[in-house]
Amino acid sequence: GAVVSQHPSWVICKSGTSVKIECRSLDFQATTMFWYRQFPKQSLMLMATSNEGSKATYEQGVEKDKFLINHASLTLSTLTVTSAHPEDSSFYICSASQELGFAGELFFGEGSRLTVL
């Protein structure tokens, strides 16, 4: 299957700082990537859809100024948590599909665990 890589796998930062998480599709081009947030023992909550060359579309309730998404190339999407606070601490996971135009297997990155002190 396709490989999606995420970096860093874990990060600790001070409150008020910004943190950038990268998501790369290693062996395929992904015009669309998805960012999820997963709280402990909870489900994958869709945050936003990252579109190559255009603005990301955010799910209801997700602050776009807080979670900046940039999809600069067909293999890279980044999520920047700006002015992070302890409540932003969570597991962030990206995903992508090889399919264009129809639903297919979603490949997930390893996830990034963010801890804000």
Next chain:
Amino acid sequence: GENVEQHPSTLSVQEGDSAVIKCTYSDSASNYFPWYKQELGKRPQLIIDIRSNVGEKKDQRIAVTLNKTAKHFSLHITETQPEDSAVYFCAATLYNFNKFYFGSGTKLNVKP
């Protein structure tokens, strides 16, 4: 967006028994329903999926059934093994769209 509900949240079975996890969805337009398995500390991985033009799909010990009228689908695992222990997520989406909405997850514990 789509609303997917999943039950039970935890399920404990004896090795060799069967396990059933159920999901319901709200958007009648959804037509693709995958199931993902997430082992502790690992990324979710697809184990089986079903499209709305079929009612059942099997892959060895795993099967998924779909009832479009009632808008629910279920995962069936037979002859469970300890390595089946994980969190299972159902999801729903439109076939021509990759935006997946996941259920709340079921933690399956298979006791040896």
